[in-house]
Amino acid sequence: NAGVTQTPKFQVLKTGQSxxxxxxxxxxxxxxxxxxxxxxxxxxxxxxxxxxxxxDQGEVPNGYNVSRSTTEDFPLRLLSAAPSQTSxxxxxxxxxxxxxxxxxxxxxxxx
Amino acid sequence: xxxLEQSPQFLSIQEGENLTxxxxxxxxxxxxxxxxxxxxxxxxxxVTVVTGGEVKKLKRLTFQFGDARKDSSLHITxxxxxDTGLYLCAGxxxxxxxxxxxxxxxxxx
Numbered sequence: 001n002a003g004v005t006q007t008p009k010f011q012v013l014k015t016g017q018s019x020x021x022x023x024x025x026x027x028x029x030x031x032x033x034x035x036x037x038x039x040x041x042x043x044x045x046x047x048x049x050x051x052x053x054x055x056d057q058g059e060v061p062n063g064y065n066v067s068r069s070t071t072e073d074f075p076l077r078l079l080s081a082a083p084s085q086t087s088x089x090x091x092x093x094x095x096x097x098x099x100x101x102x103x104x105x106x107x108x109x110x111x
Numbered sequence: 112x113x114x115l116e117q118s119p120q121f122l123s124i125q126e127g128e129n130l131t132x133x134x135x136x137x138x139x140x141x142x143x144x145x146x147x148x149x150x151x152x153x154x155x156x157x158v159t160v161v162t163g164g165e166v167k168k169l170k171r172l173t174f175q176f177g178d179a180r181k182d183s184s185l186h187i188t189x190x191x192x193x194d195t196g197l198y199l200c201a202g203x204x205x206x207x208x209x210x211x212x213x214x215x216x217x218x219x220x
Binding site for chain 2: 043059090104
């Protein structure tokens with residue numbers, strides 16, 4: 001049982017480039033979410049989804065897009081990367097908001 | 112300003128000592144979770160508390176939810192080096208999950 005799978009593990013971008021962080025879960029969870037983790041800031045919610053076709057903004061949504069076409073997948077898109085988006089990104093899933101299962105993270109550097 | 116304030120931010124103790132970590136907020140939460148995170152990994156759920164005043168024990172770890180469901184504490188008895196890690200509290204308000212900044216615990220042998 002793979003749980004929550006994130007790819008890539010590491011990524012380096014130049015300012016202005018776009019990319020998609022992939023997240024897939026095999027637990028049939030309806031709730032999925034994206035967080036960024038910065039030193040001293042804890043985990044901050046970017047976007048979340050309560051089911052296929054339904055997404056909503058979290059605490060820090062600017063510069064990020066999401067979509068949820070299937071229950072399993074919840075990709076996070078950076079439209080035009082900025083140095084302020086350098087961070088570690090975590091995808092998480094659960095049956096409902098609360099007891100989250102996390103992926104192992106993507107370390108992103110924007111130069 | 113964090114919605115959930117954790118204290119202390121850093122804690123370094125000797126093996127065998129006891130410790131308490133606090134998670135405080137001015138908001139009421141429908142549930143509160145504690146997670147532990149190790150370097151290079153995602154957080155792993157330790158416990159969920161739902162009812163005001165609830166106390167849960169997990170081996171040497173004791174978790175308490177405040178009566179007003181705004182705060183929580185984590186107490187570790189006889190800490191061991193394997194307890195080293197970043198401890199995060201998180202609160203759910205509907206579908207919006209918020210995390211504290213964490214307490215980084217180091218237990219020295």
